[in-house]
Amino acid sequence: MLQSMRDNLKGTAAIIVAAFFGFIMVIGGIDFFTGASGGSADQVAEVNGEKISNLDLQRAIQNRRSMIESQYGENVPADLLTDEQLRGPVLQQLVNSSVMRQAAQERGMVMSAASVDKEIVQMPGFQVNGQFDQQMFRDGLRRMGYSPAGFRQLLEQEMVMQQYIGSVADSAFATRAEAEEVVSVSMEERDFDYLTLSATPLLADMQVGDEEIQAYYDENQQNFQRPEQVAIEYIELTPEQFAASIDISDQDLRAQYEQEVKNFQASIRRHAAHILIEGDDEAAQKKVDEVQAKLNEGGEFEALAKQYSDDIVSREDGGDVGFTSGDVFPEAFEDALASLEVGEVSGAVKTDAGTHFIKLIEVADAEPPSFEERKAAIAARLRNAEAEREFVGALSRLGDLAYNAETLSGPAEELGLSVQKSPLFSRQGGAGITAEGKVIEAAFSPEVMEDGNTSDVLDLSENHSVVLKVVEHKPAGVKPLEEVKEEITQRLKRNKAGEQLASKAANIQSQVESGEALADVAAAEGLTLETSDKTRRGGFGARGEVVNHVFSMDAPKPGAKTLEQFTLGTGDVVVVQLRDARAGDLSRQSKEQRDALMQQLASMQGTSELAAVQKFLAGKADIEVSTVEE
Known part of the structure; x- marks a missing residue:
């Protein structure tokens, strides 16, 4: 959490954090990212003078895309994930978010620092085995491109907005007459x-x-009636197709292990703690001077971290931020840490996150694992690396070999691969690879379906490509008797x-x-x-x-x-x-059943009232939506 947050969120972490953000979007009908960029030259909307930038929109679109992919897996039609398909609904969510947040601010709603901190430590995306994990938190913020202060501000805005939403929805109630009417039908x-x-x-x-x-x-x-259908032959290309035939010699395994040992022995892991003072104004400098003075007087570092540190995650652990091999924290932080002796505390060190006082807790230099312990992992890594090289080489040749080929059998034989054939499928897609949007689009394109050409090489993912030809075409029409x-x-x-x-x-x-x-x-x-x-x-x-x-x-x-x-x-x-x-009779239901019904009806009424309030606020707001130049 101590370095500039510049990396894009990818992989498993993306799914975990996107799931959290998606949860907020679903329950609130709003988007967590609004206002995150602070200002961008590309404005896509303005709500009562508050700008929504193109960066805000692109972040929110990517978030929605991650939600859809994590929920439905690889079989999501590609056209559902395009910017064109997502832009309208997501932009509307951003506008709604701005309207609702402004309403909360106008009513003076605030959220305590303790409540925000509690929400952070309870987020599943920052937990391991149900417990808050500092490293997960730091890595997550770094990948998303947020500082701790920026992330905390966003979360506070979101919680205030949820507070306002709750004030509307939770105030709704259902009458006994309404409940009796519902029961008379549902319990008949x-x-x-x-x-x-x-x-x-x-x-x-x-x-x-x-x-x-x-x-x-x-x-x-x-x-x-039968829809238009095609069947295709195709060559599928993945690194896994090459990995099975790759043998790794014992000599290569030994050489790689020895290199690992050298790198391992050269790697020193330092266990650090810090006191972070955020900001660079007069108040922050006063706080820095006060901490420095208490350290000079022999004050206990852990106690001072709990009292003064703005790092809400590490301060409860006495400032402990875990181990680093020299590449976890900002350069200035790492340089200061490397110059310390165990138990020593640095002077004030400035980074983008603020001002740090850093303590070196310990230096760890563990014994490297044995060759037998590392053999399988090294073999897998070398095999995968070689398979990747063969994959890239085959991919570069595939387009040329398949271009104008009468059939794909020749290119497949040249690359040591097999040609596969699909059953007939329509523009709605079929099973397996024919469910892929890019495959459907290519198969039904005039140059492939009508002219008989081979498709371009289609990249379905980073390590999954395919080239295809249409081998059968059935026009739309009446099925034969x-x-x-x-x-x-x-x-x-x-x-x-x-x-x-x-x-x-x-x-x-x-x-x-x-x-x-x-x-x-x-x-x-x-x-x-x-x-x-x-x-x-x-x-x-x-x-x-x-x-x-x-x-x-x-x-x-x-x-x-x-x-x-x-x-x-x-x-x-x-x-x-x-x-x-x-007819159903409310009085014949148990107290628990009556209470549950009244609660459910009140919730439905609250949802309806919230939608009405949102529509009212949007109706009187000054909203300008511009188009994004392609």
Whole structure:
């Protein structure tokens, strides 16, 4: 956390921290990064005089992209991750963020330093095994490009904004009348009986002629449309394809190990602590002088760190910032640390983070691991390095070899690779590599699909490339009869079976309406009568279909019954008799259920009110949105 934060956030750390920022965005409908840049020449929006820079927008877009990738993995369509697709919604979030933050500031809302510190140490992205970790915190800020003070300021703004959001949303409430209305519907109970006439026994003996099939096909061709499709052959290129065939000699392993040992022995790790005074104004200098004076008087370094240090992370540990091999902290910090003896404290040292008093706690020089301990790791590293070189070499040749090739078999053989072929897929993509947006775009491009050219080499990721040719093209149109004949046959059989079952169901319904009991009719027909009492809405499968239909029926009058027939998605026909319907009663719910319901309704009301407040604030705000030049 002590050096300038210039590196971009990448890899696993990106996912961890993006997940935290994404959480804030989801619960608040706002973006954490607004105002982070402090000022940029490229302005994309202005809200009541507060500028939103292009840097703010690009940071927020990358954050949203990381969220989507971490949530959905590698199969996210590429067009969902483009700047063009993300720019509008993300910019709107930035505007909303600015509007809400300004509203909080106008109302004098603040957040205590202790609350901000507590939030930082509880962030999962800065924890290891559930405990706050200083190194994770320092590395995270360094990669994101924030100083501790800048990050703390951003978090404080975010927490104040959440406080304002909470003041709106949490003040909402639900009335008992609203709860009773909800319960009357959601907790309604119905009693009914039903029997099912299965279509399955009829299908085996059902006959369908070719003329019927042809007629159905001619009359329903809109149901048999096929999208445009292509199949491709492709050469896939990754370092892993080369790694398996690479052998590493024992001599190379020994040489690499000996170099590691030399480097290890030359590396001295120093354990440091510091007292950080942020700022360069008169108050900061006064604080620096006071700390220096107390150190000169023999004051205990750890106690002074807890009292004076602005490093909220290390001060509770007496200023302990861990070990460095000379490349963790800013150059001035490292130089001062290297000049100290164990237990010695430096004078005031200035870096971009502020002024430091540095203490050398210990110097560590551990024994290097044995050759056997390092052998597997060294072999893997050398193998991967050689595979990377072969990958880069093959990648540089692939485009030339594939250019104007009639098939990809020649280039594949030249590179020692194999040609793979995909099934047909549409513009919506298919499975595996055909789900990649770049692959879909290339395969359906006119020069590849229509002209028969080989695609350019497509870089799907840093170490994953592919080149492709279209080997089959099916234009959009009606599927041929032979392709859908079996489907039509089964449809016609189900239709005929349904007609027979509907006739039988109508006969059963007529007998019941004439005064016979549904149970007696079912028994005479050899059918099973199902009884369902105190049934509530919902369910799955055929049972769910029955319940949903029952709750769509008109409630019977007292002492009467309602009888209907309907067809399930499977083709089976159901005859159902609704005997009673009772509205839900709030007073019949337990206290815990009532409290939970009132809380849920209040939350929904709060969300609605928050949206209304945000819309009102945005409506009266002076918002100017400009376009970004491409």
